[in-house]
Amino acid sequence: MVERQGIRGLVAHLILWVGIAVVAFPVYLAFVASTQDAASIANGQMSLLPGGHFLETYTRTIFVGTSGSTREPVGVMLFNSLVMALVIALGKIAISILSAYAIVYFRFPFRMWIFWMIFITLMLPVEVRIYPTYKIAADLNMLDSYAGLTLPLIASATATLLFRQFFMTVPDELLEASRIDGAGPLRFFWDTLLPLSRTNIAALFVILFIYGWNQYLWPLLITTRDDMQTIVIGIRKMITTSDALTEWPMVMATAVLAMLPPVLVVIVMQRLFVHGLVETEK
Amino acid sequence: MSNVTLRNVRKTYPGGVEAIKGIDFAVDDGQFCVLVGPSGCGKSTLLRMVAGLETITKGEIDIGGRVVNDIEPADRDIAMVFQNYALYPHMSVYNNMAYGLRNRGMPKPEIDTRVREAARILEIGALLERKPRQLSGGQRQRVAMGRAIVRQPKVFLFDEPLSNLDAKLRIAMRVEIRKLQRRLNTTSIYVTHDQLEAMTLADILVVMNGGMVEQIGNPLEVYRKPASTFVASFIGAPPMNLITLDADEIRAQFSGDARANTEAGILGIRPEDLLISTEAAASGGLSLDLVVDAIERVGAETFVYGARARHGEPAISARPGELPPGEVIVRVPGQNAPAVGERIMVTAPRERLHLFSADGRRRIDL
Numbered sequence: 001m002v003e004r005q006g007i008r009g010l011v012a013h014l015i016l017w018v019g020i021a022v023v024a025f026p027v028y029l030a031f032v033a034s035t036q037d038a039a040s041i042a043n044g045q046m047s048l049l050p051g052g053h054f055l056e057t058y059t060r061t062i063f064v065g066t067s068g069s070t071r072e073p074v075g076v077m078l079f080n081s082l083v084m085a086l087v088i089a090l091g092k093i094a095i096s097i098l099s100a101y102a103i104v105y106f107r108f109p110f111r112m113w114i115f116w117m118i119f120i121t122l123m124l125p126v127e128v129r130i131y132p133t134y135k136i137a138a139d140l141n142m143l144d145s146y147a148g149l150t151l152p153l154i155a156s157a158t159a160t161l162l163f164r165q166f167f168m169t170v171p172d173e174l175l176e177a178s179r180i181d182g183a184g185p186l187r188f189f190w191d192t193l194l195p196l197s198r199t200n201i202a203a204l205f206v207i208l209f210i211y212g213w214n215q216y217l218w219p220l221l222i223t224t225r226d227d228m229q230t231i232v233i234g235i236r237k238m239i240t241t242s243d244a245l246t247e248w249p250m251v252m253a254t255a256v257l258a259m260l261p262p263v264l265v266v267i268v269m270q271r272l273f274v275h276g277l278v279e280t281e282k
Numbered sequence: 283m284s285n286v287t288l289r290n291v292r293k294t295y296p297g298g299v300e301a302i303k304g305i306d307f308a309v310d311d312g313q314f315c316v317l318v319g320p321s322g323c324g325k326s327t328l329l330r331m332v333a334g335l336e337t338i339t340k341g342e343i344d345i346g347g348r349v350v351n352d353i354e355p356a357d358r359d360i361a362m363v364f365q366n367y368a369l370y371p372h373m374s375v376y377n378n379m380a381y382g383l384r385n386r387g388m389p390k391p392e393i394d395t396r397v398r399e400a401a402r403i404l405e406i407g408a409l410l411e412r413k414p415r416q417l418s419g420g421q422r423q424r425v426a427m428g429r430a431i432v433r434q435p436k437v438f439l440f441d442e443p444l445s446n447l448d449a450k451l452r453i454a455m456r457v458e459i460r461k462l463q464r465r466l467n468t469t470s471i472y473v474t475h476d477q478l479e480a481m482t483l484a485d486i487l488v489v490m491n492g493g494m495v496e497q498i499g500n501p502l503e504v505y506r507k508p509a510s511t512f513v514a515s516f517i518g519a520p521p522m523n524l525i526t527l528d529a530d531e532i533r534a535q536f537s538g539d540a541r542a543n544t545e546a547g548i549l550g551i552r553p554e555d556l557l558i559s560t561e562a563a564a565s566g567g568l569s570l571d572l573v574v575d576a577i578e579r580v581g582a583e584t585f586v587y588g589a590r591a592r593h594g595e596p597a598i599s600a601r602p603g604e605l606p607p608g609e610v611i612v613r614v615p616g617q618n619a620p621a622v623g624e625r626i627m628v629t630a631p632r633e634r635l636h637l638f639s640a641d642g643r644r645r646i647d648l
Contacts, residue, residue: 173368176335177429181382182356191381195372 027259034058034252041248053249061253066238074254077231081213082261084149084230088212089205091154097197100163101189105175115164122157126218134221148222149230153215159204166200167193202273210262231258284346284359284436284469285311286332291341293327293493301327303493304341309486312467314460316501318480319490320516326441328490329473333362333439346436356385361430362439366446367422369414369429375401376410379428393432400431403462420451427459431466438463440472444479456482477517481505489513511642514550520585520611522636523556525549535568536637536648547646550636553585553613556628558620566632572610574624584619586612588626 029048033041036051065073102108103115126133133152142148170193178188219230229237235258238251286309293302301324309315317325330336332343334355342349350358369378376397383393401407404424414422423443430438440459444452460483463470474480480487481501489496489504489512497509501517508514508522515521527535528546535549551568562569572588588610612628620626637646 171366171368173364173366174370176330176333176355177362177364177368177370179335180333180355180360180362181429182385183381187385192370192372 030252030255034249034256036249038245038247038249042245057249057253058257061250061257066247066250072226072229072234074231074234074250074257076227077229077234077254078257078261080146080149080228081230081232081258083146084215084219085209085212085261087146087150088153088215089208091150092156092159092208093201093204095154096156096159097163097194097201100160100167101193103160104164104167105185105188118157118160120157121155122161126153130217130221137222142222144223144225144228149219149228150212153212153218156208159208162200162204163197166197170196199273202269206266206269206273209265213258213262285309285313285344286315286346286437286469286471287342287344288328288332289342289344291328291331291343292339293324293331293336294339301493302331302339305490305495307486307488307495307498309469309471312469313485314463314470314472314483315486315488316472316474316480316484317488317490318474318477318516319496321475323490324493325473325475325490329439329441329471332437332471333360334358356382359436360439361433361435361437362441363426363430363443365442367414367426367443369422369425371414374411374413375406375417375425375428378414378425379432382429382433396432396434397428400428403431403465404428419447420455423447423455427462431462436469438468438470440470442474443472444474445476452479459483477519481517487517489516491516507645507647508550508636509645511548511550511638514636514638518552520553520613522550522552523610524638524642525551525610526640532637535635536566546640548638548640548642550638551630551634553611555630555634556610556612557630558586558612558614558626559629560627561629562627563629563631568630568632568635570610570628572612572626572628574620574622574626575609577619577622579617579619581617582615584614584617586614586619586626588612588628 032048032050033046034057035054036046037053040046040051061073062075062078063073099118103111103118137143137148137152142151174192175188178192183191214232215230216232219233223229223233231254235251235254238254239246288305288307291302291305292300294300305328307315317328319325327336331338332345334350334353338351342351344350345358345360370381373381379397379400380393383396397410398407401410404427406421406424406428409417409421409425414425417425423446426443443459444455447455456479459472472479472483474483484501486498487501487504488498491512497504497513504513505517508517511522511524515524525548526546527549532545532547532549549568556570559569570588570590572586572590574586574588576587578585578587590608590610610628635648637648638644639646
C-alpha cells in the first residue's frame with residue numbers, strides 16, 4: 001500500500017507513527033524509570049534506556065512495599081484491585097442479565113415502570129449519590145471490606161439496558177421451540193439465552209473490569225486500612241509522602257503493574273469476542 | 283388415537299381484537315389437514331393455539347381425546363416446525379434434535395437411536411455435528427423436521443415451513459413432507475398461504491378468512507364447488523373469473539332454472555374452463571366476447587387476458603385477489619394464442635359455471 005500511494009501514504013504513516021510515539025512514550029518512560037535507581041531519577045539524570053534494577057525493584061514492590069512503614073506490598077493491592085474489579089464485573093453481569101431476562105420475558109405488574117426506574121438510575125453515577133451510599137455502607141458495617149468496595153457499584157442500568165436490547169433481538173420462535181421442547185424458564189435461560197449472550201458478556205466484561213479496576217473515589221472513601229486499599233489508591237499514596245523521598249522507581253513499577261491486568265483482560269477477551277462475533281449467525 | 287378436534291374455538295386479544303371467531307373442525311387420526319388463507323386470516327394464530335403458544339379464549343381443543351386448553355405445550359404431545367425453523371444456533375444438529383428428549387429425561391441410548399433414525403430418514407446423517415449456521419436453507423428445514431420427528435408426537439404442526447425456501451426446493455420439500463407424513467402416518471396440521479401447497483398436501487383443506495372458516499373439505503371438492511367467491515378466487519391459480527350479473531342477466535343466462543332466476547348474483551368461471559371458440563356455446567352455456575389486452579406465455583400454457591367487449595356490462599367487484607373490473611383470464615394449453623388487440627369469443631359449457639349470491643358469501647348450486 002505504501003509503495004502504491006507514494007508520498008501521500010508515507011506522510012500518513014509518519015503521522016500515525018508520531019501518534020503512536022506520543023501515546024506510547026510515557027508508558028515506555030514509566031517502564032524505564034521503574035528499572036533505574038531512585039537517586040538518578042531524583043537528580044533528573046534518568047537514562048532513556050532501561051537500567052539494571054528491574055528484578056530488584058519489582059520484587060521489592062510486589063512483596064515488600066515502599067519503606068514508609070504503614071505501606072503494604074503492592075502484591076496485596078493488586079489482589080484487592082483484582083477482587084474488586086472481578087466482583088464488580090461479574091456481579092454487574094449476573095444481576096443485569098437476570099433483570100433484563102425478567103423485564104423482557106416475563107409479564108408482571110409494573111414491568112415497564114420497573115424498567116424505567118432502572119433506566120433512571122443511569123442519571124445518577126456514584127459521585128452524585130456518594131453521601132447516601134457511604135452512609136448506608138457505613139451503617140451496614142461494610143467499611144474496609146470487600147463487600148463495601150464492591151456491592152454499591154454492582155447495580156448497573158447500562159448493562160441491563162444492553163442485555164434487554166439484545167434479548168429483544170432473539171427471535172420469539174426460539175422461546176416457543178424451547179417451550180415445546182419442554183424447557184422451563186430457567187432451562188431456556190441456561191441452555192439458550194446464556195450461550196447466545198456469550199459475545200455480549202465478553203464485551204461487557206472487558207468494559208466493566210476496567211471500570212472496576214480504575215475506581216478511585218469510592219475505594220478512597222470506603223477503605224482506610226492499608227491492607228484493603230486498591231492499587232490505584234496505592235499509587236497516589238506513594239507519591240504524597242511528605243516526610244520522605246518519593247521512591248520513583250517503585251511508583252513507576254506499581255504503575256506498570258497496575259496497567260497489566262486490564263491489558264491482559266482486553267487481549268484474552270478480545271480473542272473470545274472476535275470468535276463470538278464470527279460464530280453468531282447474522 | 284390422535285385425532286384433533288376444535289369446538290367453537292375463539293381468540294380475543296386483550297385489546298379486544300377478535301382474531302378467531304368460532305371455529306369447529308376435526309382432523310382424523312393420520313390425516314393431513316391444511317389451513318389456508320390470506321395473511322391475517324388467523325390461520326397461524328389457530329395453529330399456535332393448538333400448539334399451546336396462544337391461550338384459548340373460548341371453546342375447546344381436543345388432542346387424542348383429551349382437552350388440552352390448560353396443558354403446557356410440552357405436555358400436549360405435539361411437535362412444531364416453525365417458519366424460520368427456530369433451530370438453537372449454538373447447538374449442533376444432533377443436540378438440536380436431542381434437546382427436547384433430554385429435557386424429558388429420556389435415557390441416552392434411546393435418544394441416540396431416535397436421533398440417528400430421524401437423521402437417516404431425512405438424509406442428514408452426515409450433518410449431525412454441524413451448527414445450524416453451516417447448513418443451507420433446505421438442510422435447516424430438514425433438521426427442523428428431524429426435531430419434530432424424534433419426539434414421535436401425536437400431532438405435527440407446521441407453520442408455513444416452506445416459505446423461506448426458493449421455489450425449486452419448495453416443491454421438492456413439499457413432496458417430501460407428504461411422503462414423510464404418509465410414512466409416519468402422524469396426524470398433521472399445516473398452515474400455508476400458498477394455495478398450491480394447500481391443494482397438493484391436504485387430505486382436508488380448511489380455507490380461512492377473517493378469523494372464520496370459509497369452507498372445509500377435500501381439496502378437489504373445494505376446487506370443484508367453492509362455497510363462496512372468496513374460496514373461488516383463493517383456490518386455483520389464476521383465480522376464478524367472477525362476473526357480477528343483475529337479475530335480468532341471471533334470468534337470461536340460467537333460463538328455466540328455478541333456483542337461479544330470482545335475484546342478482548355473481549357468475550364464476552375458471553380460466554381453464556373457458557375455450558376460445560368460433561361459435562356460441564350450446565344452450566345454457568356462457569359466451570363472452572373479449573378484446574385481448576395481454577398475453578402471458580409460460581410454456582406449457584398461455585394466459586390470455588381479455589376485456590369484455592360487450593357494452594353496458596356490469597363491473598366485477600374489485601376485491602383483493604380478484605380480477606380488475608371487466609377483465610377475464612382464459613387459460614389456453616400450449617403456446618398458440620390470439621394476438622393482443624384481437625377480438626375473440628370464449629365459451630364455457632353450462633356444467634362448468636358457478637353461481638354465487640350477490641354478496642359472494644353463498645354458493646347457489648345449479
